[in-house]
Amino acid sequence: MQFAFDSMLGLGLLACAAGVFWSRDLFRSVVMFIAFGLLLALTWVRLEAPDLALAEAAIGAGLTGVLLLDAIGHLRQHKEHSPRNHWLLPLLCCIALALLLILSLNARPEASISLPELVAESLPESGVEHPITAVLLNFRSYDTLLEIAVLLVAAVVAMALNDGLAATARTSAEQSSRDPVLAGFTSRLAPVILLIAVYVLWAGSYMPGGAFQGGAILAAGLVLLKLADFHIERYAESLLRLGLALGFLVFLAVATSVMIGGRPFLTYPEAFAGQFILFIEAVLTFSIGLILFSLFNQSPGQEVPHDN
Amino acid sequence: MTTDFWFACIGAVLIAMALFTFIRHTHLLRRILAFNIMGSGVFLILVGLAQHQRQTDPVPQALVLTGIVVAVAATALALIIFRRFYQLSGRTELDEDQQ
Numbered sequence: 001m002q003f004a005f006d007s008m009l010g011l012g013l014l015a016c017a018a019g020v021f022w023s024r025d026l027f028r029s030v031v032m033f034i035a036f037g038l039l040l041a042l043t044w045v046r047l048e049a050p051d052l053a054l055a056e057a058a059i060g061a062g063l064t065g066v067l068l069l070d071a072i073g074h075l076r077q078h079k080e081h082s083p084r085n086h087w088l089l090p091l092l093c094c095i096a097l098a099l100l101l102i103l104s105l106n107a108r109p110e111a112s113i114s115l116p117e118l119v120a121e122s123l124p125e126s127g128v129e130h131p132i133t134a135v136l137l138n139f140r141s142y143d144t145l146l147e148i149a150v151l152l153v154a155a156v157v158a159m160a161l162n163d164g165l166a167a168t169a170r171t172s173a174e175q176s177s178r179d180p181v182l183a184g185f186t187s188r189l190a191p192v193i194l195l196i197a198v199y200v201l202w203a204g205s206y207m208p209g210g211a212f213q214g215g216a217i218l219a220a221g222l223v224l225l226k227l228a229d230f231h232i233e234r235y236a237e238s239l240l241r242l243g244l245a246l247g248f249l250v251f252l253a254v255a256t257s258v259m260i261g262g263r264p265f266l267t268y269p270e271a272f273a274g275q276f277i278l279f280i281e282a283v284l285t286f287s288i289g290l291i292l293f294s295l296f297n298q299s300p301g302q303e304v305p306h307d308n
Numbered sequence: 309m310t311t312d313f314w315f316a317c318i319g320a321v322l323i324a325m326a327l328f329t330f331i332r333h334t335h336l337l338r339r340i341l342a343f344n345i346m347g348s349g350v351f352l353i354l355v356g357l358a359q360h361q362r363q364t365d366p367v368p369q370a371l372v373l374t375g376i377v378v379a380v381a382a383t384a385l386a387l388i389i390f391r392r393f394y395q396l397s398g399r400t401e402l403d404e405d406q407q
């Protein structure tokens with residue numbers, strides 16, 4: 001039974017990917033991509049990775065889908081199918097690549113150390129009960145610090161590329177056309193989304209959940225508000241910019257302040273590790289939500305491009 | 309064949325399919341889609357292979373969680389650059405791909 005389910009899921013993934021790659025209409029490609037993200041979330045459940053399933057459903061299917069749909073909404077020509085003429089050599093190379101990859105997966109060497117056991121051994125010292133949160137924010141917190149730095153850089157580049165003129169022209173034109181049903185629905189939904197984001201963040205210390213999933217849910221709520229024409233970012237632009245950097249700055253401050261007590265970079269005192277991690281996660285959630293939202297918000301406007 | 313190994317193999321096939329699309333198609337939006345699916349294939353291999361014939365492993369799962377968030381930021385940035393390029397030039401392909 002489970003074998004049948006796995007086969008169907010795997011073939012479904014391949015079929016959705018084929019739909020993304022070879023359909024003539026770009027809109028159809030994007031819809032297939034969203035379906036692919038949802039199937040991938042199911043796959044993570046089958047691989048016993050509920051954290052990844054949460055993140056994939058919120059980010060891979062949800063946020064990326066919104067970004068892509070927004071992008072093709074601004075293209076004039078959807079039916080662009082522009083393959084090159086030569087296809088035989090790439091096809092042969094890619095089939096060879098697939099075979100080589102599967103062969104090398106089959107012939108992998110045995111791991112000399114068992115990471116899950118190491119994590120389970122050190123879990124009591126980490127300050128949290130959920131192993132993935134412990135890995136992300138204690139054992140491998142360097143990765144997470146650099147990740148939030150990468151996100152911050154992406155947001156800054158997006159802001160630098162945006163010319164403010166297009167955005168203001170667009171919003172003034174849209175001002176009058178607020179849909180009352182969507183606006184009412186969103187204003188009732190927003191507090192619930194906020195509550196879920198905080199719950200997922202809190203739950204991250206003892207069960208699947210945490211800063212990334214919470215941040216993604218927060219970003220989804222902000223995007224929904226934006227789509228319903230609540231322009232919250234305009235009420236506090238300087239605060240928004242501070243919020244983007246807050247996660248990285250607080251994380252860096254905590255990471256370096258422990259060095260005053262003679263500890264190495266990024267190690268928390270054991271007695272307070274749990275509180276430290278929850279505090280960092282709370283600011284990270286806030287910043288990740290704002291960064292993902294501003295990446296959506298900073299997209300260039302829809303004025304007609306110059307004809308060449 | 310375990311569940312984990314099966315999905316690792318699916319990941320390998322996804323990488324190859326995405327690479328083929330990446331080479332063959334010149335439309336930038338489709339290349340961004342292909343790039344994303346290639347990343348998903350890598351994530352499947354990373355988690356599937358680490359858990360093959362062993363217990364669930366939180367370390368690759370945490371790495372992939374980081375990867376998913378970085379991937380969406382990279383995709384968003386790529387889309388913004390693509391839209392700016394389209395806005396300024398009106399084209400959806402790079403100069404060197406024009407035939």
